[in-house]
Every structure is written in structure tokens, then in C-alpha cells.
Amino acid sequence: MAHWGMVIDLRKCIGCRACAIVCQETNQVPPSRWRRVVDCGISGPPERLRTFLPISCMHCSEPPCLDVCPTGATYRRPDGVVDVDHNLCLGCGYCVVACPYLARTIILEDESDPESEAMSQEPGMTIAKLDSVGVATKCNFCLSRVEAGLAQGLRPGLDPEATPACVAACTAGALHFGDLDDPDDAVSQLVRENRTGRLQEELGTDPSVHYIVE
Amino acid sequence: MIIDARSVPTDETIETDVCIVGAGVAGITLAREFIGQEFRVCLLESGGLGPDQATQSLYWGENVGHPYYALDTARTSCFGGTSHRWVHALGGGRLGARTRPLDAIDFEERDWVPYSGWPFDKSHLDLFFERAQAVFKIGPYTYDVEAWEDPEKTPRLPLLDGRVKTTIFQFGARDTFVYDYRDEIERAGNVITYLHANVVEIETTETARTVTRLRVAGVQGNQFWVSAKLFILAMGAIETPRLLLLSSKVQNTGLGNQHDLVGRFFMEHPHLWSGRYVPSGPNLLSSTGLYRLHTVNNVPVMGELTLAEEVLRREKLLNYCVSIHPVATLSYPEATLKGVDSLKALGAAIRRGEVPDDFGTHVRNLVTGVDDLAVAAYRKAKIEVGKVCSKWPRRMVVFRLNSMSEQAPNPNSRVTLIDERDVLGRNRVQLDWQLSPIDIRTIVRSQEIIDEELRRAGLGYLHIKLRGETPPPNLHGGWHHMGTTRMHVDPQRGVVDANCRVHGVSNLFIGGPSVFPTVGYVNPVLTIIALAVRLADHVKRLMA
Numbered sequence: 001m002a003h004w005g006m007v008i009d010l011r012k013c014i015g016c017r018a019c020a021i022v023c024q025e026t027n028q029v030p031p032s033r034w035r036r037v038v039d040c041g042i043s044g045p046p047e048r049l050r051t052f053l054p055i056s057c058m059h060c061s062e063p064p065c066l067d068v069c070p071t072g073a074t075y076r077r078p079d080g081v082v083d084v085d086h087n088l089c090l091g092c093g094y095c096v097v098a099c100p101y102l103a104r105t106i107i108l109e110d111e112s113d114p115e116s117e118a119m120s121q122e123p124g125m126t127i128a129k130l131d132s133v134g135v136a137t138k139c140n141f142c143l144s145r146v147e148a149g150l151a152q153g154l155r156p157g158l159d160p161e162a163t164p165a166c167v168a169a170c171t172a173g174a175l176h177f178g179d180l181d182d183p184d185d186a187v188s189q190l191v192r193e194n195r196t197g198r199l200q201e202e203l204g205t206d207p208s209v210h211y212i213v214e
Numbered sequence: 215m216i217i218d219a220r221s222v223p224t225d226e227t228i229e230t231d232v233c234i235v236g237a238g239v240a241g242i243t244l245a246r247e248f249i250g251q252e253f254r255v256c257l258l259e260s261g262g263l264g265p266d267q268a269t270q271s272l273y274w275g276e277n278v279g280h281p282y283y284a285l286d287t288a289r290t291s292c293f294g295g296t297s298h299r300w301v302h303a304l305g306g307g308r309l310g311a312r313t314r315p316l317d318a319i320d321f322e323e324r325d326w327v328p329y330s331g332w333p334f335d336k337s338h339l340d341l342f343f344e345r346a347q348a349v350f351k352i353g354p355y356t357y358d359v360e361a362w363e364d365p366e367k368t369p370r371l372p373l374l375d376g377r378v379k380t381t382i383f384q385f386g387a388r389d390t391f392v393y394d395y396r397d398e399i400e401r402a403g404n405v406i407t408y409l410h411a412n413v414v415e416i417e418t419t420e421t422a423r424t425v426t427r428l429r430v431a432g433v434q435g436n437q438f439w440v441s442a443k444l445f446i447l448a449m450g451a452i453e454t455p456r457l458l459l460l461s462s463k464v465q466n467t468g469l470g471n472q473h474d475l476v477g478r479f480f481m482e483h484p485h486l487w488s489g490r491y492v493p494s495g496p497n498l499l500s501s502t503g504l505y506r507l508h509t510v511n512n513v514p515v516m517g518e519l520t521l522a523e524e525v526l527r528r529e530k531l532l533n534y535c536v537s538i539h540p541v542a543t544l545s546y547p548e549a550t551l552k553g554v555d556s557l558k559a560l561g562a563a564i565r566r567g568e569v570p571d572d573f574g575t576h577v578r579n580l581v582t583g584v585d586d587l588a589v590a591a592y593r594k595a596k597i598e599v600g601k602v603c604s605k606w607p608r609r610m611v612v613f614r615l616n617s618m619s620e621q622a623p624n625p626n627s628r629v630t631l632i633d634e635r636d637v638l639g640r641n642r643v644q645l646d647w648q649l650s651p652i653d654i655r656t657i658v659r660s661q662e663i664i665d666e667e668l669r670r671a672g673l674g675y676l677h678i679k680l681r682g683e684t685p686p687p688n689l690h691g692g693w694h695h696m697g698t699t700r701m702h703v704d705p706q707r708g709v710v711d712a713n714c715r716v717h718g719v720s721n722l723f724i725g726g727p728s729v730f731p732t733v734g735y736v737n738p739v740l741t742i743i744a745l746a747v748r749l750a751d752h753v754k755r756l757m758a
Contacts, residue, residue, distance in 0.1 A: 014265045025303040048274035
């Protein structure tokens with residue numbers, strides 16, 4: 001069984017937000033809710049290096065959001081993906097508070113992105129999928145793409161169709177997706193061969209998203 | 215062939231026939247046009263195949279004018295250039311940019327727009343626009359509304375006598391320049407692309423009439439030279455003037471800057487989310503599909519509203535367009551109705567047993583706002599009925615307005631050098647983006663005219679928020695940098711001539727939006743490609 005994870009190379013991210021925009025479009029969620037890119041500022045002269053931090057659900061091995069869920073709607077799959085059963089979710093918002101990465105959100109009915117010009121075959125006011133309105137939602141590594149790709153014999157992380165939309169859209173090659181348990185997978189190699197870190201590791205969440213910092 | 219310039223030995227000289235600096239939209243278009251020619255082409259790109267943090271840092275500069283994006287985030291230095299930042303979601307995970315050709319009036323010398331006028335008119339550029347459509351892999355070269363509207367499903371708004379018109383944009387995907395043309399250029403026998411190759415200086419003869427070679431540096435310390443018969447700068451409207459100003463060994467004010475024009479006339483397209491379109495009825499949403507991004511015959515298109523040429527002439531306005539975006543709420547204060555607000559205020563005061571301070575104003579709003587109250591009552595009834603009848607819309611829709619307009623050429627809006635240097639030793643830039651009163655007046659007056667026409671046609675009205683001539687702080691650009699090496703036949707009024715050659719320098723040309731004398735309201739990419747194709751034709755003739 002794979003352990004899906006992501007490696008983000010901060011040396012390559014230039015903050016173009018393509019990942020956040022295709023996430024918004026693919027998952028029909030308001031902007032910067034499942035995925036956001038934070039401008040962390042710039043170093044002094046002469047380098048003037050600006051660092052951007054793309055953030056989404058970290059798919060923790062010890063997810064704080066899971067422990068506080070009163071209905072069991074939040075669950076962790078054997079492949080490491082933390083997901084939400086919208087049929088069980090009450091929309092209580094405990095998980096939103098519990099997540100230290102601000103990765104969870106509750107999308108309200110008729111919540112729209114007034115500044116979006118995204119393609120819409122059926123233009124309307126509600127952009128969130130009906131089954132996820134009013135309940136807790138979050139990035140699920142585009143599971144539908146990954147699973148459909150696997151069913152076709154594609155390799156997530158290598159074949160764009162089987163890879164989370166954000167990764168497929170990154171022209172900088174800053175985002176990588178793959179099996180962290182496979183030592184031959186590109187993500188494992190990247191973690192092994194670079195200086196990497198994970199956000200708020202001290203909380204013991206054991207995130208599945210690694211950042212290359214140097 | 216693509217070569218990493220970091221591997222080029224220091225002091226080596228690369229000899230070629232045509233050297234293009236910058237592998238963005240203009241540079242890629244030029245290089246493609248030269249594939250298969252008898253002459254050798256060298257394409258120099260500052261970044262790699264994709265963007266990276268270190269190369270972007272070379273773009274950092276100061277902003278001292280109207281608030282603008284951090285300069286290291288407003289463009290992209292790598293193969294494909296700023297097309298990496300095109301952010302319109304076209305469906306299926308594709309991202310792209312909208313475009314259309316400039317209008318005929320944009321090429322004219324207009325007496326109410328100082329410094330306006332191109333050396334040629336639109337008909338001269340039409341053939342090149344048509345070729346640009348193919349380069350950009352977008353739809354046919356037609357922007358007539360009839361070609362894109364479906365009278366049944368996506369009709370244009372039935373405005374009356376043509377003062378306000380619908381204008382059509384097509385959308386192209388970023389993949390065209392990011393990926394599609396990479397292999398083609400790499401395989402070309404006569405084109406060699408050098409990545410991570412930063413031009414730090416243009417070297418000329420002692421009279422500065424001919425460019426002899428370019429000094430190129432890698433961020434890892436190596437420096438080499440590129441000599442050519444002909445040079446084309448295609449680095450965008452900030453880096454191109456920067457390089458000219460940096461090249462000051464012979465002309466101490468900068469190459470091509472004998473008349474203090476290089477870097478001046480920086481223009482953007484003022485973008486502003488301001489105001490609301492309140493439609494006459496809730497069903498109008500279903501008949502405004504033309505004005506949202508949708509596909510027609512597999513071409514992504516979108517309609518916007520603009521003013522007729524005769525209106526621009528009569529009112530002495532710049533060119534202007536506005537897109538409309540539905541929002542399913544009336545909770546925005548500026549979209550509410552005065553009469554309704556006053557009724558609520560009076561009701562609340564009466565419940566508290568008080569008389570409000572501005573009682574007279576509220577009564578006047580009630581009397582003059584009977585229509586508002588009727589509309590509000592209708593909407594309320596509609597919402598209530600909608601709750602029990604799911605086929606009816608549950609919310610009234612208003613449209614947010616996103617203006618995108620022309621900026622007038624302004625010599626005080628400019629790019630200059632500052633003392634701080636980047637890691638390659640080049641002075642960084644300072645951008646002083648300056649707007650003029652006519653830029654803001656155009657937005658305000660255009661909205662007023664659109665409001666008048668919507669009312670006359672019984673289609674609703676605009677709630678206009680912006681007034682006066684002062685740029686509001688939320689007015690922003692669209693990463694459209696233009697105008698800093700403007701085109702004019704007179705060397706005292708332009709940096710390049712009608713063939714995009716730098717005045718006074720026999721073999722130095724500029725491709726890209728820095729040569730635009732005026733900019734219309736249109737995203738620049740199609741004009742960039744058209745001018746690049748045109749310049750390529752000219753260069754081919756020169757090299758023959």
C-alpha cells in the first residue's frame with residue numbers, strides 16, 4: 001500500500017498561485033480555501049530572495065482533526081490520505097479549530113468567488129459542490145484523479161492525469177507527489193537527497209507534506 | 215539545441231547572426247519565425263526551463279509610485295516568460311490569458327490623449343494579428359459579436375443605439391509558450407538556446423551606432439560574450455529599459471537614451487473592481503452567459519462591455535471595457551438601495567421610540583425611492599416563493615464590475631535605475647507608476663454612460679462607487695508592462711522606429727510590449743505576438 005505524500009521545493013516556488021487556482025477550479029471551492037500560497041517575505045540585499053509557502057492539508061499520520069471529530073466523519077485511509085465523509089459530517093467545525101495548518105474549511109451555501117473568471121459550463125452562483133456545502137472540507141490529494149488514474153494503470157506523480165491538479169499545474173516543478181513509502185519514488189529521493197522540513201513537526205502530527213528548504 | 219549557459223567557459227565568445235535576448239512570448243515567437251532560415255540564431259534566457267526563486271530575485275526593484283506588485287512577483291524569468299503567470303482557469307486544469315487585437319482608434323493620434331498615435335494604423339497590423347492568432351493557437355481572427363453569440367442561449371445584452379457595445383475576448387492557454395514550442399525550438403538546427411544566461415551589458419562601437427556584442431553572466435560567476443550581426447531585446451518593458459540604461463559606457467545616459475525617453479511612459483491597464491450592475495430582474499442571469507468565460511466551438515471566449523468609438527471621441531475618453539461577474543447576494547452595502555436603507559433606518563428608530571438624526575433625508579429617500587422599494591418587495595417575494603419552489607432562483611443576483619481600461623501615455627510614469635545592485639552587479643530598477651486624471655475620469659465616465667444605456671434599455675442600472683479623478687488604492691495592474699521604449703518615427707519622440715529598431719543604432723531591435731506607444735484596454739499578448747511576427751519578417755529581409 002502506498003503512502004501518498006507531497007514534496008514542495010521552496011527554491012522553485014515563485015508564488016504564481018497556479019496550484020491554488022487549479023485547485024479552486026478542480027474541486028469547485030472558493031479561492032485559497034483548500035490550498036493557499038503565503039508570501040513569507042524577502043531576504044535583504046543583494047540576494048533579495050523571496051520565499052513562498054504553499055499550504056494545504058498535510059495529511060498527517062497523527063491528524064488532530066481526526067481526534068476531535070464527534071461523528072467519525074474524518075478518517076485516515078490506509079494510503080495516508082485524510083478524508084472526510086460528508087454524509088457523516090455535522091459541520092460542527094471542531095476540526096477547523098483543531099487543525100494547526102488552517103487547512104480545513106466550511107463552505108457556506110451560495111459562497112462564491114466574486115473575482116473569479118474561471119471557466120464554467122453552467123454559470124451559477126454556488127461554486128461549491130452540493131455535497132460539500134455546510135460541512136467540513138479539505139484537500140484530499142485529488143483522490144478522484146489519483147484513483148481513476150490508478151484504475152487505468154497510470155502512476156500518480158508521473159502521469160499528470162493521475163496526479164493532484166495542483167502538482168500537474170506547477171510549471172516550476174516545485175510540487176511533487178508520490179509514494180513516500182517507496183524508496184525509489186521521486187518524492188522519497190527528494191526527501192532523502194535534500195534538506196527538508198515539515199511544518200510544526202513538534203506537534204507530533206507527522207505530516208505527509210515535506211518542504212525542501214535548501 | 216538548449217544549453218545551460220552556466221557551463222560556458224568564462225571569456226568565450228559565441229558567434230551568431232541574430233541574437234534574441236529573452237525567451238518569453240516575444241522571444242519565442244521570434245525564434246520560431248527564424249527556424250529554417252539560412253542564418254544562425256542565439257536565444258538567451260535569464261532563467262531555466264521553469265521558474266526558480268534565485269532567478270526571480272534578479273527582478274526585485276523598488277516601487278515608489280501608485281501601489282504596484284512587488285516587481286519580482288509581477289513577471290517571470292524563464293523559458294515561456296510571464297505566460298507562466300497566466301491565471302485564467304480555462305477548464306480541465308488549463309490556465310491561460312485573455313486577448314484580442316487593439317481597436318482601430320488605439321492606433322490614432324487623438325488630440326485629447328497626449329503622445330498618442332502609432333506610426334501605422336490597424337489595417338497594417340491586421341495580417342499580423344491574424345498570424346498571431348495561429349501562433350497563440352486560439353480561434354479564428356474574428357471578434358464580431360455575431361460570430362460568438364448564440365441568439366438563443368448567449369445573446370448580447372439588448373442595449374439600444376450602440377453607445378455601449380459588447381466586445382469579445384478569446385483566451386489562449388499558457389502551455390503554448392511554456393511547453394508546446396520548447397521542443398520545436400530545441401530541435402531547430404539553426405537556433406541555439408542558452409538558459410541561465412543574463413545579459414549584463416550591451417557593447418557598441420565608439421559612436422554607439424552599432425552593437426558589437428553582449429556581455430553575458432551566469433549567477434555562478436562565469437561571464438562570456440555573444441557577438442552577432444543583429445540583436446533583438448525581448449525582455450519585457452522593465453528589463454529592456456534596464457539593460458539599455460545599464461549600457462552607458464558610450465552614451466552615458468544609456469543606449470538609445472539620447473532624448474531621455476528610455477524607461478519613460480510606463481503603462482499598465484488599470485484594473486479596478488468597483489461598482490455593481492443591478493439588473494432589472496432576477497432572470498437576467500440566465501441571459502448573460504455571453505459575458506462569462508465559456509467555450510464556443512472549443513474556443514474559450516468572454517464578452518465584456520465597452521464604449522463605441524464615437525462616444526470616446528465625443529467624451530474625450532480613453533478606451534475602456536468592463537466585465538460583469540454575478541454575485542448571489544445583496545449584502546454589499548454599496549449595492550443596496552437608498553429607499554430601502556431609509557425605510558430600515560426609520561423602522562429601527564421608531565421601534566426604539568426615537569427620531570433619527572437625518573430624518574429629512576430618510577423621508578426624501580422614501581419618496582424618491584418608491585421604485586427601489588417596489589424592486590426590493592419584488593425580490594423579497596421572489597426569495598420567499600423560491601424557498602417553496604426550487605425551480606425559482608432563491609437569491610437575487612447583482613454583478614460586480616471589473617474595469618480594465620487604457621492608461622494614457624505619461625512621461626513621468628517611468629522605470630529608472632537605483633544604486634542597489636543585484637548579485638550580478640547590475641543596478642536594480644525603480645518603478646514609479648504614475649496615473650493621470652484622465653485615466654480615472656475614463657473609468658468613472660464610462661460607468662456613467664453604461665449606466666445611462668442600461669437604464670434606457672430597461673436592463674437595470676449601475677451602482678457607481680468611484681468618483682473624482684484620484685486613483686483609488688485598490689486600482690491595480692494586470693502584469694501588463696508596456697511603453698518604456700515607445701515606438702515613434704521621430705527619434706525625439708520615440709526610442710524605436712516603426713520597424714522596432716532603436717533610433718541611432720543600426721542593428722539593435724526591440725520586440726515586446728515596451729514599444730507600444732498606446733495600449734488600449736486589451737491584454738497585450740496578441741499585439742506582442744503580432745509585432746514579433748512583423749519584426750521577424752523585417753529581420754528576414756535584412757538578413758537575406
